[in-house]
Amino acid sequence: MSDALPPLREVIREFDLRAKKSFGQNFLLDLNLTRKIARVAGDLADSVVYEVGPGPGGLTRGLLAEGAKRVVAVEMDERCLPALAEVSRAYDGRLTVHQGDALDMDEPTLLAPQPGETLRIASNLPYNVGTMLLIKWLTLDEWKPWFASLTLMFQREVAERIVAKPGSKAYGRLSVLAQWRGKVRIAVNVPAAAFTPPPKVASAVIHYEPSEPLDATVKLKDLELVVERAFGQRRKMLRASLKSLPVNAGELLAKADIDETRRAEDVSVEEYVRLARTYAEMRDA
Incomplete structure (x- = not known):
């Protein structure tokens, strides 16, 4: 099913959205792939999805096409805002975009959920802040957290650290923080060639669902x-x-x-x- 919007390569050309290293940008252009990633997030019909760094809107379009009730995105690069405004118009205003730094956002206030809505995070995270954002979401004092799941793209090496088991070189602080009160898996492997520009390393999508802590008395x-x-x-x-x-x-x-x-x-x-x-x-x- 097409969303009647132009291919992402045309969008990038029209709005001159060459990826900037300073923003940690690598754009996903394959809409079949972005829809596959969106499906990893689960049933989105009653979900408000929080997306960080949508860029020209590849994953955003996937989330909306897969039925997300609303998508709320935070984008630091003002060059991307006109392209994202076109996505919002094509999907009847179900996309809201805020310009700013995701590290500074109070997400529950920003998302303003209505009764019956489920909050999820799904993002092709900018490489330069991806781990910091994950730690922000994993180290909330209150648990269960405000989100029902995380579906996040990282460099493959970072994804392997998140899911690593004891005895492996990848196992470390990030593994423990992710696994002591949640279940996490690698859901999709993404080759470098899927991005524009292609990064020097492969990527992977992890899916994380919070659970009861292994010991609720531990701070x-x-x-x-x-x-x-x-x-x-x-x-x-x-x-x-x-x-x-x-x-x-x-x-x-x-x-x-x-x-x-x-x-x-x-x-x-x-x-x-x-x-x-x-x-x-x-x-x-």
Whole structure:
């Protein structure tokens, strides 16, 4: 089904939207692919979808064509606004665009959901802020969060870090933050040739759904601290990497039933959660 809008290559030519490295831009032009990514996000009929960095509107058109009730987009590059205005007109005003920096946005206020609407995030994230935005959304104090799912494009290497399991080189802080209170998978692999201009690396789309935390008593700040210290010196044994915590590292590891000679990349998400709870108990004793 066509949306009667011109092909994206014509849109880019008409509005002179050459991708800028300063904005971390790489445009997806294959509307079959963008619709496939939109379908990963789930049933969009009652969804308000938040999109960061829509550019000329490739994924935006996919989301709208797949039935999103509304799309609210934040775009920093003012050159893209006229092209996105055409998309909004073609889809009966179901697209609203705000110019600004997504890192500064208060998303629930911006999205202004109505009763019965589900909030989702779906974006081909700008490479230069993608990880920072993900961490912003994963480190909300209140859980469950305001969004029902994240469907996000990253460089393949970053996507692999998000879904990585213990024992792999990709496993790290981002893996633990994503997996301790959510389920995440790589949903679509995207070759560099799918983009204009093609980046030097392949990309991948992850799909994340929040869930109950592994331990609801654990505070985010305690988990972040333990994980940061462990992976800050990931080649060292835990008894050394956790020595800078304000509790005795050997006693902490013994109480958490974790061998002090293990290294950060071999500790499971569940064990990090247990370490964080034990750390808080010792600190507050």
